Amino acid sequence: MQPVKRIEIILDFQDLAKIVKILNSLGISGYTVIRDVTGSGDRGLRPGDELTDVFKNSYIMTACPEEKMQEIVEAIRPLLKRFGGICLVSDAQWVIH
Amino acid sequence: MQPVKRIEIILDFQDLAKIVKILNSLGISGYTVIRDVTGSGDRGLRPGDELTDVFKNSYIMTACPEEKMQEIVEAIRPLLKRFGGICLVSDAQWVIH
Amino acid sequence: MQPVKRIEIILDFQDLAKIVKILNSLGISGYTVIRDVTGSGDRGLRPGDELTDVFKNSYIMTACPEEKMQEIVEAIRPLLKRFGGICLVSDAQWVIH
Amino acid sequence: MDASLIINNFLSPPILFFFLGMLAIFVHSDLDIPQPLAKFFSLYLLMSIGYRGGAELAHSGMTWEVATAMGAAMLMSVIVPIYTFFILTRQLKMVVHDAAAIAATYGSVSAVTFVTATAFLQKLEIPFGGHMVAALALMESPAIIIGVLLYRLFTARNPNKDTLADQNPANGELSWSELMRDAVFNASVFLILGSLVIGLISGGGPGEKALEPFLKDLFRGVLCFFLLDMGLVAARRLKDLRKAGASLAAFAILIPLINAILATAVAKMIGMSLGDALLFVMLCASASYIAVPAAVRLSIPDANPSLYVPMSLAITFPFNIIVGLPLYLSTLKLFWS
Amino acid sequence: MDASLIINNFLSPPILFFFLGMLAIFVHSDLDIPQPLAKFFSLYLLMSIGYRGGAELAHSGMTWEVATAMGAAMLMSVIVPIYTFFILTRQLKMVVHDAAAIAATYGSVSAVTFVTATAFLQKLEIPFGGHMVAALALMESPAIIIGVLLYRLFTARNPNKDTLADQNPANGELSWSELMRDAVFNASVFLILGSLVIGLISGGGPGEKALEPFLKDLFRGVLCFFLLDMGLVAARRLKDLRKAGASLAAFAILIPLINAILATAVAKMIGMSLGDALLFVMLCASASYIAVPAAVRLSIPDANPSLYVPMSLAITFPFNIIVGLPLYLSTLKLFWS
């Protein structure tokens, strides 16, 4: 097993493509997405029950080497600042296969 | 980045509103929900394939300051005792933005 | 609270049953599943927008005692080697109830 | 017994699609109906049956016939949970909480069984009254409440309860308001009753005609699709039956038969029409698997759902729509002709 | 005023199902329409209305009547956001970003309101032109663009902006291409316009006939189901209205009335038929809750959605379909007879 950083980002459904673009531009090709997620945050409740996809969230998780983590976080931070959402970083062990 | 506690709760779909109520009553306005989750636990398989929403789970995650964590856990524990479900707490770094 | 290992596995939707079988055979009856998950990895993009369920992922998480973890990881590793997917292990505290 | 009726039902598309769903599980096919669709189809069937029942009731009006049917429905949904509870605890030596849950299950009704029966009657061109839909809605809840009362009556007070029952409502006693909400305002009762009232109000007007293509013409096709899904789910639950054991499996077939006999007698006594009688018998013979689990979960928390769910879903439901439907009708015909 | 028209509308199935949805929330029923279904039904309604509008336009052809209707639609969707913006900022002392978002909301239109109005006209057998669907599509975007322009015109430059506006596009200025995409190519405008063009091309041919059972016959039933869901969502948003306050709640009813009067005058002036006039009035009176939030989110990021969404969804929409529809028609009838 190999230590990695597990970065979780929760943000507007409609900003998902922007995050994926950033990850791709940083050469990160491994990530997992849960498209339909609801929640609540600084910008109030996002119930996800409307016809428009504006008021729901998406979840992205990527496991990356420690040295890549800082780079990703820096690239994502301005997006979160502008559009809202959160980003958590935690430690994990990658099962090598 | 700022250290936080990442609390994950998995419980019956129909108890979701109760957890949200508890979080609100504790002044926690940041959380993320995945409504449709299946699984298995002490109360057997919850396949989520029936017409009734009784046999499926929901997932809630909230990232909170360390000092809030204990309070949340204590408020949730009796609910888990009565209705089933699990609660995990782990460490994470919140990306300040 | 009791320290546990949090094992997350992300793999092909169609291999989900295999993982559940392995967990059952190891006596693990507690796990949570998110059936429809998309993502990208070594085997390219898995957009989850097709009629066939072949190009989408599932997510399984199980919290288990430390001593069980190694056993689970060893049982799962050959599956990941053959069919793709990832497995992450992290630390968590189980809220006893 | 009218064998052609049985074969005829057996070979009708809805039943065949139910079998197809079961077969898919047995041969390990990856056939799978997305859950939101299955849920939509059940909502559609409830809305369709409710609206059309209400519209028909608007035509026929409230009659003596309607009142007696309601009374009979009420009666049966009180009797059934009580007598089955005692069979379960006395004869089958079952613990109180499971007995109460199973009694509620068999006292309450299955809307899908009812819906399948109406399609069967329509095919045979046997008329039935719109008020039977009201009977269906009426019969969903009482048995649940009686089941919970029996549970509370026959359960010794839990000595640990006092330590738990602190200020926090999560620990507290049974919430009657929650029970009422789950038993009376659960989605299926609510939608059937609501659609019935809408049908009553707007039936006969131009609105009824405009809704026909959606609410009436598609009905049979949607039922086929829906029973395909029910077949998948029922087959998946079959393996849970091992836990239930042979005596509960027998119970899941015998009680519907007994209830059908009781219902036949009651229907004859109050002079129901043949079509109404069949629907009434089907209601009494059917077991709930939607309303009951929702209400029982909180009110009889120690009841084991892997007993009462597969019993009603994987035995009683298939038995009723495959064998029961033609069986009950041919029996009724003996007395009604 | 034609009271029977109001009662008639009040008791029509689509409106009754809307009430049923609201009631479900008030009695805490667990009735819930799966979101993918609700989304499908809205796509279906847009496709149906678009295709049938296009097919009818293919029959009638492009006439002077069509051109003036388009002109009137364009005019109203420019005037409304501007005058409402000044009412909001001057009279109601609202901050610019919220005023701009609300102005865009009331300048743009609600397809579901339009669709409900067409069902209402069909029931009353009042004819209307297919080009009104084009007017609907035409009216969705301009108000959004005007709202954004007003916002940018009346907002003092943010001093922090320069530090943010670095190379990274995520920090940069408003992306006009993104705004255009959200305002003009958003799913609802795109699908309505696309279906309209397909209807124009293939209308009259055998294709039109073959699509009727799906696109036309099911329309009313799907509308009922859809309004059931709209009732659920609207009732859930009602409690957000407390934040909006009484003056905005009044705004959400008065502005539709004013717009309806303006639209009546314009429709009379250009000599629209009764059916077209009602649809035009409904469009002007309606407020957007699909296209606007999507576009406003990026273009007026500081606008508070818990003001403009519940105003349009939980007040203006129900008001228009329940009271407005028969009210506007009976007013129109005074001038058109």
Added chain:
Amino acid sequence: MDASLIINNFLSPPILFFFLGMLAIFVHSDLDIPQPLAKFFSLYLLMSIGYRGGAELAHSGMTWEVATAMGAAMLMSVIVPIYTFFILTRQLKMVVHDAAAIAATYGSVSAVTFVTATAFLQKLEIPFGGHMVAALALMESPAIIIGVLLYRLFTARNPNKDTLADQNPANGELSWSELMRDAVFNASVFLILGSLVIGLISGGGPGEKALEPFLKDLFRGVLCFFLLDMGLVAARRLKDLRKAGASLAAFAILIPLINAILATAVAKMIGMSLGDALLFVMLCASASYIAVPAAVRLSIPDANPSLYVPMSLAITFPFNIIVGLPLYLSTLKLFWS
């Protein structure tokens, strides 16, 4: 060549909705069909085509015509994967695993292409036999099995295999039972065959009539909706084609043409009717993108899905339904008149 036929097809609603879907991606619209709905529509189309084929077969009975059609279907689904495999490995110097997967793709068939062709024939009022649905079901699996056999025949034994092939079944050899399940009992083959059998059993009876509004009348409309989604998905896959390169793109158009010529010859030889011949040609020209990926994933694990999926989904499928359909029919007309 009958140019009017091509234009006519080009302007038919299903094809236009396919274009609309592609356009939505090109203009970056946020139009999106929820995946559960797209899946439901594909299940619906399979069920509809299966049931109606079976019902028609019940009317016509098993004839010599049916038997020869089945034989021809079997023959083509054996020949096509073999000859294409050698073109791919010899002419295009492709590695064995990708060649085998592509050969299976082009040997197997696309139910959606077939369904679009039946709608096309119905519009032109050209009759066709219900047994062609059986041919469709028959042709899905053999090419997959042949593809896997070719792969195993032409792949040098992997020296690492022995270390892997321990007790754990996850590491072991190809599971033939899994392959059979994926190839023969996959959802689409299973549902088509099952519905066909149900149609055979219940066709002609009152059940058939009652299912018509759902299974028949809605067909064309659902097809439009479904092709709208297919357009979205196909356009999203287009960019993957860059990886495939020009020679594979050419392959994805030429092989359908060659298969169409072969199928035309076979159809003429065994004396198929014009309608049956067109469906047979469409089947042979079509490439799978549902059954094949499911089976190939485990059986030819090293095959690259970003080659065979976009080839069939983004080139061959659009080519066949837009250009192929009228092209093949006008060619057939030359020989059949």
